[in-house]
Amino acid sequence: MKRTRKRLLDWYRANKRAMPWRETRDPYAIWISEAMLQQTRVETVIPYWQRFLTLFPDVHALATAELDDVLGAWAGLGYYARARNLQATARLIDENHGGRLPDDAETLRTLPGIGRYTAGAVASIAFDRPEPVLDGNVKRVLTRLLGIREDIGRPAVIERLWQEAGVLVQGPHPGDLNQALMELGATICTARTPRCANCPVSRFCDARAQGDAESLPIKTRKKPPRKVEAVAALVIRRGKALAVRRPSRGLLGGLWDLPGGDLAAGETPRAGLTRALRERAGLKISRVSAMGAVEHTFTHRKLTLHVYRASTSTDRIRLDGFAGHKWLAPGAISSLPHAVVTAKALGLLISPTVRSSN
Ligand code: SF4
Numbered sequence: 001m002k003r004t005r006k007r008l009l010d011w012y013r014a015n016k017r018a019m020p021w022r023e024t025r026d027p028y029a030i031w032i033s034e035a036m037l038q039q040t041r042v043e044t045v046i047p048y049w050q051r052f053l054t055l056f057p058d059v060h061a062l063a064t065a066e067l068d069d070v071l072g073a074w075a076g077l078g079y080y081a082r083a084r085n086l087q088a089t090a091r092l093i094d095e096n097h098g099g100r101l102p103d104d105a106e107t108l109r110t111l112p113g114i115g116r117y118t119a120g121a122v123a124s125i126a127f128d129r130p131e132p133v134l135d136g137n138v139k140r141v142l143t144r145l146l147g148i149r150e151d152i153g154r155p156a157v158i159e160r161l162w163q164e165a166g167v168l169v170q171g172p173h174p175g176d177l178n179q180a181l182m183e184l185g186a187t188i189c190t191a192r193t194p195r196c197a198n199c200p201v202s203r204f205c206d207a208r209a210q211g212d213a214e215s216l217p218i219k220t221r222k223k224p225p226r227k228v229e230a231v232a233a234l235v236i237r238r239g240k241a242l243a244v245r246r247p248s249r250g251l252l253g254g255l256w257d258l259p260g261g262d263l264a265a266g267e268t269p270r271a272g273l274t275r276a277l278r279e280r281a282g283l284k285i286s287r288v289s290a291m292g293a294v295e296h297t298f299t300h301r302k303l304t305l306h307v308y309r310a311s312t313s314t315d316r317i318r319l320d321g322f323a324g325h326k327w328l329a330p331g332a333i334s335s336l337p338h339a340v341v342t343a344k345a346l347g348l349l350i351s352p353t354v355r356s357s358n
Pocket of ligand 1: 141144145188189190194195196197199200201202203205206207208213
């Protein structure tokens with residue numbers, strides 16, 4: 001174990017990729033990077049991280065910011081619940097911990113939105129605590145290195161991996177050791193074609209010895225995302241367009257959107273639009289044109305969104321399932337914090353590929 005550690009650390013120091021958050025020991029900046037990096041690629045995160053830290057340079061700035069500004073800085077990264085949780089956590093840190101992140105994993109984990117992984121990452125990287133991390137990369141490296149040939153979908157196997165990572169991290173430079181494991185998984189011990197010949201720990205690796213690295217870790221197949229069809233419309237009344245706000249909880253919570261909703265079973269998009277706008281916004285629509293459809297995949301849903309332009313003369317909005325609304329110049333909707341799928345729909349409305357979706 002000691003030799004594995006040393007080789008990992010030496011390799012990491014010589015080969016780590018440049019990332020701006022690797023140049024800082026500021027726990028807040030490291031925490032933000034870890035929150036952004038979950039499910040998102042490094043290259044995508046870098047400009048978001050830099051802009052976020054310019055806008056909200058410390059815990060207090062984030063805690064006291066407008067939610068719209070936080071969501072706006074996050075828009076495009078997806079998983080918006082993380083941005084809301086981040087601010088909720090910043091408020092608690094500001095109020096209860098004097099604006100400084102707690103320096104131990106146990107206290108970090110008491111905060112909302114900070115799970116076992118993030119607590120371990122912040123405690124080890126920012127505070128040199130020997131706390132493990134276990135993300136997808138580390139799971140892959142450890143199952144191969146240790147020859148764990150059991151389904152990593154099983155909680156007992158995950159717990160074992162946490163224990164193994166916990167043993168490996170004991171010793172000097174725990175933050176670098178954790179990052180070395182993640183870096184190895186991202187660049188050498190990759191999912192499809194591990195480059196074992198370039199691996200610093202190949203001589204200790206069980207999967208290399210057995211020749212089955214590509215088949216590890218063992219995972220049961222995930223269910224494919226469920227197909228869902230929905231409708232949305234740019235609804236114009238006296239030259240102004242309607243934007244609705246999603247409730248703060250749930251998918252894309254707190255973001256602004258075009259009004260619409262999911263189709264019911266067997267419903268045509270056009271009929272679904274009329275129903276959804278009546279039920280969810282109290283709108284009666286006319287002069288409806290189909291503008292095309294966009295696709296977007298969420299974790300569990302593969303969405304086809306049929307996009308329309310319509311008019312209304314309804315004066316009083318009755319919202320059901322939305323948290324607020326605004327009438328504004330059609331072009332101004334894109335300046336409100338909105339999700340990638342809404343941006344796709346707005347793109348279609350600006351340069352429509354007209355095709356029937358009835
Ligand atoms: Fe991964 Fe190959 Fe290194 Fe083993 S030897 S840890 S399988 S890259």
